[in-house]
Amino acid sequence: MDSNENFRDSIGTISEEGKRAWVFPKKPSGRFYTYRKYVSYALLVFLVAAPFIKVNGNQFLMFNVLERKFNIFGFPFWPQDFHLFVISMIIGVIFIALFTVAFGRIFCGWMCPQTIFMEMVFRRIEYWIDGDRGAQIRLDRAPWNAEKIRKRLLKWTVFFIISFLIANVFLAYLIGSDELIGYVMDGPSQHMGTLAALLIFTAVFYFVFAWFREQVCIIACPYGRMQGVLLDDKSVVVAYDYKRGEGENGRKKFRKNEDREALGHGDCIDCLQCVHVCPTGIDIRNGTQLECVNCTACIDECDTIMEKIGYPKGLIRYASEVEISDKIPFKFTPRMKGYAAVLTVLMGVLVGMLFLRNDLEATILRLPGQLYERKENNMISNVYTYKLINKTSQSVPDINFKLLSHNGTITFVKGSGFDVPAQELSEGTLFIEINNAALSGDKDKVKIGVYSGDELIETTTARFLAPHSYK
Ligand code: SF4
Numbered sequence: 088m089d090s091n092e093n094f095r096d097s098i099g100t101i102s103e104e105g106k107r108a109w110v111f112p113k114k115p116s117g118r119f120y121t122y123r124k125y126v127s128y129a130l131l132v133f134l135v136a137a138p139f140i141k142v143n144g145n146q147f148l149m150f151n152v153l154e155r156k157f158n159i160f161g162f163p164f165w166p167q168d169f170h171l172f173v174i175s176m177i178i179g180v181i182f183i184a185l186f187t188v189a190f191g192r193i194f195c196g197w198m199c200p201q202t203i204f205m206e207m208v209f210r211r212i213e214y215w216i217d218g219d220r221g222a223q224i225r226l227d228r229a230p231w232n233a234e235k236i237r238k239r240l241l242k243w244t245v246f247f248i249i250s251f252l253i254a255n256v257f258l259a260y261l262i263g264s265d266e267l268i269g270y271v272m273d274g275p276s277q278h279m280g281t282l283a284a285l286l287i288f289t290a291v292f293y294f295v296f297a298w299f300r301e302q303v304c305i306i307a308c309p310y311g312r313m314q315g316v317l318l319d320d321k322s323v324v325v326a327y328d329y330k331r332g333e334g335e336n337g338r339k340k341f342r343k344n345e346d347r348e349a350l351g352h353g354d355c356i357d358c359l360q361c362v363h364v365c366p367t368g369i370d371i372r373n374g375t376q377l378e379c380v381n382c383t384a385c386i387d388e389c390d391t392i393m394e395k396i397g398y399p400k401g402l403i404r405y406a407s408e409v410e411i412s413d414k415i416p417f418k419f420t421p422r423m424k425g426y427a428a429v430l431t432v433l434m435g436v437l438v439g440m441l442f443l444r445n446d447l448e449a450t451i452l453r454l455p456g457q458l459y460e461r462k463e464n465n466m467i468s469n470v471y472t473y474k475l476i477n478k479t480s481q482s483v484p485d486i487n488f489k490l491l492s493h494n495g496t497i498t499f500v501k502g503s504g505f506d507v508p509a510q511e512l513s514e515g516t517l518f519i520e521i522n523n524a525a526l527s528g529d530k531d532k533v534k535i536g537v538y539s540g541d542e543l544i545e546t547t548t549a550r551f552l553a554p555h556s557y558k
């Protein structure tokens with residue numbers, strides 16, 4: 088491997104003058120690229136379809152931050168379920184961390200929406216309109232003639248349309264697909280504010296995919312910046328086998344009928360194809376780098392070259408540093424075991440909490456500033472507000488409350504037997520009356536059962552105030 092580490096002082100997409108060095112990657116082809124196409128298109132279909140799929144009437148995935156409604160895999164989450172949301176997020180982070188420790192940036196190359204949209208949608212359109220690397224470089228350097236103007240206008244228009252479609256899908260995640268379809272039916276003139284938001288999202292996506300591109304992965308993405316702390320020499324990454332590639336006397340251009348082994352040269356023929364195909368503009372032969380998104384394009388390209396010159400494939404492959412330097416195969420390290428154990432515990436907690444989660448959540452609180460009231464026949468009355476949240480997609484009918492811990496009565500101001508509509512909140516005021524003789528102190532904890540008809544669906548507690556003399 089090149090012992091000169093100067094390449095780490097700069098990034099491949101910024102020139103020495105500090106200007107953007109535009110990358111014109113060669114069109115990839117090969118085994119991994121074909122697999123990645125399948126995975127990417129399946130994920131694209133999922134990404135676009137998820138806000139339009141309904142499970143029990145709930146949108147499959149929704150992140151409505153404005154109304155604080157979240158659906159994950161068809162489960163509606165309310166702000167009251169925020170702890171579940173946080174645990175899900177922590178699990179997601181540990182899952183990605185575990186994968187990174189074990190398999191490097193595999194997520195970036197195979198699953199990240201940025202890579203999928205950039206490499207499998209926008210870049211492919213670019214190849215279709217502008218041609219492969221050589222043609223793109225020539226077009227870039229060419230004066231603004233009729234062909235360049237035609238190609239640029241076509242490309243920018245197609246990019247804009249796709250950015251607009253992505254913005255629509257993004258909005259369906261944010262405000263809900265029903266709402267979005269309703270707005271489209273009404274026409275843009277009825278919802279100018281939403282249209283403005285849509286155009287801002289479109290502009291952001293256009294900027295990212297038409298111009299900012301690989302800079303997202305190199306500069307902006309926090310996950311990319313974490314690689315330095317997550318990776319170690321046992322992590323499997325896209326790596327150049329420098330032992331094999333450099334030999335004793337380094338890499339050298341290929342010459343027919345030359346005995347490279349006798350001359351001490353490695354298998355790398357310095358054809359630079361792995362560099363030309365790289366969408367982040369790096370030379371993987373320098374070693375693992377921050378810019379590498381593990382897209383596998385260089386593996387495919389080098390395999391093609393090796394095949395052509397009759398050498399074994401895999402000069403660039405998925406491998407760890409220790410595998411290349413010491414021929415130690417992949418092992419499940421203590422760090423990976425630790426992450427896996429934490430992940431298993433958290434997933435157990437999440438599943439448990441999901442099962443224990445009630446479909447209807449009740450909160451009963453004493454009305455602030457109100458004391459108790461003495462009534463006839465030694466009865467003490469307290470006034471409360473209640474909130475019932477129906478997290479299901481079905482209405483919960485015939486609601487009534489019963490005291491489970493004490494003998495007493497519960498009276499709703501608006502009357503009992505009401506329904507809580509699907510995914511709605513119902514709130515109001517109620518009185519609890521308990522005979523003083525049944526109270527054990529001046530601040531009894533009372534247990535209340537929430538019933539739908541005769542079925543007990545939730546229990547909750549509240550404090551019941553009484554005069555000191557009743558202690
Ligand atoms: S593609 Fe393979 S042979 Fe060609 S320069 Fe890269 S590592 Fe060397």
Ligand code: SF4
Binds near residue numbers: 368379381385
């Ligand atoms: S070095 Fe290889 S795997 Fe990494 S980004 Fe470049 S082409 Fe993709």
